Amino acid sequence: MFLNKANSKTNSENRFQIEDGFFYLTIFMDSIYMLMKKLLFTVLLILPTHLFSQQNTEVFLFDLNTKNGNFTLSNFKNISNNKGYDNQPSFVDDNTILYAGTRNDQTDIVKYNIKYDSILYMNHSEGSEYSPLKIPGQDAVSAIRLDKDGKQALRKYSLSNGESELIIEDIIIGYHVWFDEQILVSSVLEENYLSLYATHLNEMKNHKFQQNIGRSLHKIPNTNRVSFISKISEPWEITSLNPKNGDTKSIVTTIGEAEDMCWMNNGTILMGVDDTLYTYTPDKDADWIKVSNLKAYGITKITRVTISPDGNKLAIVGELIEKTELDPNEKLEPKIENVAWISGQWKGEAFGGQTEENWSAPSGGSMMAAFKLISDGKISFYEIEIIREVENSLILQLKHFDSELKGWESKDDTVDFPLKEITRNKVVFEGMTFEKIGNNEMNVYVDMHNDDGSVKTVKFNYKK
Structure with missing residues (x-):
């Protein structure tokens, strides 16, 4: 087991927040909190999800051109175009996107076909699904399932019929990424923070590496490493991990407290902050470089970015600026x-x-x-x-x-x-x-x- 201990906080008020609409609760602690902590955490997990409001987010798709050092977006489209919470997109291939979409007051797995501009709801469970990802080497998708009784677990869903089965049950996974067919790296809910784990499925063993990390987990192209956001100290750091031996390396500090990023095929990091996109290429750039502003598209509060396998499509999650907030006569830069x-x-x-x-x-x-x-x-x-x-x-x-x-x-x-x-x-x-x-x-x-x-x-x- 590999473990880095983060500094714990003992404030009189403790805020526990799992983002992306899972749940948000503030617990005021008194002198008996230390005795009741585990009980309160259990109660939190079984609260019905409809008690917690979700953001009105959308999934947007762009064509992306990065040839000859360019970063150009075109053919903007709101592919979710749905009231409520639509988030966490991932590419199955160059023509198919998965995301968590709101339907009937819960979130289900949505499969979007780029060529035909069509959506298909993959499953019909009683709970809500989040963070769908294609499982390497299988005709299946993994997703976080949050049942109405508060039980949360990582499940596998068939791409052909939507039926599901449990993958891991002894840890509570909030976010995850597949390192390969047998190793899963995840952000696990513990106490009042997320911890970094790697699960070796062939042995069904969990290895804990670090406490106090962010939600953003990504396979780094052309390496044997994944990236995560370390929140042990400020400023936060994008850090790489070898999940086979626990080796970690610092890459770069985040932009403020932003943590929504992805990797481009050439090894460049793309990060979204509010309505702006930035890039950083390790071992090349001295600092983050602003490459695009999405205000002209009416997009703000970016919460996810992901790029297609061929590098030609960019999916972004954000909120639409209210039309009353947009001044149609505002002058834009001559770019x-x-x-x-x-x-x-x-x-x-x-x-x-x-x-x-x-x-x-x-x-x-x-x-x-x-x-x-x-x-x-x-x-x-x-x-x-x-x-x-x-x-x-x-x-x-x-x-x-x-x-x-x-x-x-x-x-x-x-x-x-x-x-x-x-x-x-x-x-x-x-x-x-x-x-x-x-x-x-x-x-x-x-x-x-x-x-x-x-x-x-x-x-x-x-x-x-």
Whole structure:
């Protein structure tokens, strides 16, 4: 057994909190507390879960581009879109996400198919399930089950029929991660804190390594180690563990008391704090680097981040900012990430014909689009467009081509639209404005200059 002893607290008021909506209770202790501690802890565990309120969280999905040192998000989608508690996503594969979702005043395991944008509730138990994870080498999922009588245990659920069976019963697991097919690393409920354990399932033996840790447990890519948050002292530390021999190594301190993180395939840590994402690459970065702000998407209070096996999808848990809190006229920074919502395949009608405008996701500090107008079944003209970062601002540039791809402008000439401003729902260039109507609809307003010097603004309505 490997054990590091944390300093215990003997305050007159002791707060015991298991996050993510399990339960929250404040116990005022008096002089007989030390005699009654175990009894009170048992009573706490059997209290019905409906007595404790849960957050109104959502699971969001982004496309993620990290090529050539970029960190660019696009194609934002609220995949849970459900009132109540939806949290703890994990990827089964590049096309499937599991998460704990609210249904009928309890949480069940939800399986989301990215390709078909569909959800399936996997189980129909009397209790609530949390933290679903694919079990390595099995067609099954592990999840924390919290029964109505307060009993809490880690169970295995079949992916084919949802039936479950007990995995471990002699410790109370709050959070877990699979190191391999036979070793499970977990945060275990003990006294008024979480402790770090590794369970060797082939022997059914539990090894305790440390007291006072956080909820965030992750397998570190391309290593024989897992990471955990050590809360023994302040500031908290992201620490690695070899669960076979108990060896631990400090990696980096957390950002304040944040503990929601994951590992990217290249060994970089991604951490969410409030509405901002940060990265840190061990043995390379001197400090955390801010890579994205999600306020433009209306997301705040990030509580989970996880990345698909291929590294191209990012799932985030957070809360939606109330619309009354968002100022639609708030000016945003002139950065390509703040116009990423323009990306996608858009279709509409204009000039008596059909229009198509397909914008790429941001990469390399720019976005690219192809436009065409079809009239009477024939191509009228094409456009190639780009939005790129230049001199701490953005510029939109385009070139026209006829149906045979012969350019209207001379070889080196472009039609340029310098940026004026970006707000939450508009990107305003000089002579062209993009207006966000919804996640799948936008208007584009273009100033058309007539021979007599007058200007007419033409509206293009697009839908994905």
